[in-house]
Amino acid sequence: MTTSLAAASRARLALPATWPWWAQVLAVYALARGVSAGILLVVARAQEANLWTDAAPSYTAYVARMWDASWYEQIYASGYPDTLPVGADGAVQQNVWAFFPLFPALVRALDAVTGLGWDVLAPTVALVCGAGAALVIHRLVATAGAAAVARRPGLPLATVLLVSVFPSSPVLQVAYTESLALLLVAAALLLLARRRYGWAALVIVLLGLSRAVALPMAAVVVWHGVVRWRRGGLAAADAARLGALLVASLAAGLVWPWLCTVVTGVHQGYFRTQEAWRGGAEVVPFVPWVDVSRWLAGDAGPWLLVLVLLAAAALVLNPVAARLGPEMHAWSGAYLAYLVAAVQPGTSLVRFLLLAFPLAAVTAGWTRSRAWLGAVVVASVAGQAWWVWSLWRLVPPSGWPP
Structure with missing residues (x-):
């Protein structure tokens, strides 16, 4: 019951202990994606004909065209319009400005070289970015989280395992931007730690x-600077560089809404576009969470919401999370707070939580027990089956988005 997490992870996946770390990471990631591919293939056979695919579509069609993938394909094919579509009521309608450009731009650049097209390239780019993210997450936990690794030597590989089998992890191999964003978030945290x-x-x-998640990184930069200052290691030159990094982080979080306004000429056009996905509801911080809690549980909803938020705070503030280093620790808290402030809670929240990947390290770091790690993996794979069947599969005419 007290064998290291490294041995537990390798034993459960039959990985040779002599393999280099990167081979172990890629093997874990490949096995997890194989499981997810099997789930997607089985569910695809039950998929009815819909706006995006025929009935029982091929694997490539199923992972390249469903749901938001169709919007990214529009950007890949046609770019962004210089006017926003408006309905008879004068409200901005759903349009591609809600989706960020880096992922479709990468696919388009590769298509110009290979000519393989969206259905092949888009899921492949996502899959490769996910592999890169797994490698960077391993290095991030191994270096920035050295205090936690000293107590749990196998924590980096166990973290990769839990991220790779997370209930919404099939999104890492479909034409969505989560894998790209996961790679960039992990890389930013690792570079900041170094x-x-x-x-x-x-x-x-x-x-x-790539995604509307850059603003929480500004809080990470601030906390990184505070920790360095408290430890007495922040020289004036580094303070200036951190100040510039903070400005860059804030600018990165605001550049896409600004570009939408500049190109379309519509003041706050990006936020007017977001309102179209909220059924016309105004984009305001925090309020949607209270409204949804009341919708789900009546007058008790806000109290239940407080309990959920307190549980999330306890997860972020526990000692295991603190030992992951200031960068991962701050990202966990800042990103969850950002979700509460900026996102309307719904079924997509399961997908959004994938970017809170340091919490996988917290989960793995609670114990060295093989039974615990195995139980979490089994529950996560079951969660994948639920996620693909209930959310990715569309039962026409409409469904809850993944």
């Missing part, structure tokens, strides 16, 4: 062009 501030700024700017 004090490579110039490279971190570049990665955070790219993050701001």
Whole structure:
């Protein structure tokens, strides 16, 4: 019951202990993606004909065209319009400005070289970015989380395992941007921990062009600076560089809404576009969580919401999380707080939580027990089956988005 997590992870997956770390990581990731591919293939056979695919579509069609993948394909094919579509009521309608450009731009660049097309390239780019993210997460936990690894030697590989089998992890092999964002978030945290501030700024700017998750990185930069200052190791030159990195992080979080306004000429056009996905509800911080809690549980909803938020805070503030280092610790808290402030809670929240990957290290770090790790893996794979069957599969005419 007290064997290391490294031995537990390798034993459960039959990985040779002599393999280099990167081979172990890629093997874990490949096995997990194989399981997810099997689930997707089985569910695809039950998929009815819909707006995006025929009945029982092929694997490539199923992972390249469903749901938001169709919007990214529009950007890949046609770019962004210079006007926003408006309905008869004058409200902005759903349009591609809600989706960020880096992922479809990468696919388009590869298509210009290979000519393989969206159905092949988009899921492949996502899959490869996910592999890169797994490698970077391993290095991040191994180095920035050295205090936690000293207590749990196998924590880096166990973290990769739990991220790779997370209930919404099939999104890492479909034409969505989660794998790209996961790679960029992990890379930014690793570069920040290694004090490579110039490279971190570049990665955070790219993050701001991949998903709307760059703003929480500003809080991570601030906390990194505070910790360095408290430890007496923040020279004036580094303080200036961190200040520039903070400005870059804030700019990365605001650049896409600004570009939408500049190109379309519509003030707050990005937020008007987001309102279209909320049924016309105004984009305001925090309020949607209270409204949804009341919708789900009546007057008791807000109290239940408080309990959920307290549980999340306890997860972030526990000693295991603190031992992961200031960068991962701060990202966990800042990202969860950002979700509460900026996101309307719904079924997509399961997908969004994938980027809170340091919590996988917290989960793995609670114990060295093989039974615990195995139980979490089994529950996560079962969660994948639920996620693909209930959310990725569309029962026409409409469904809850993944």
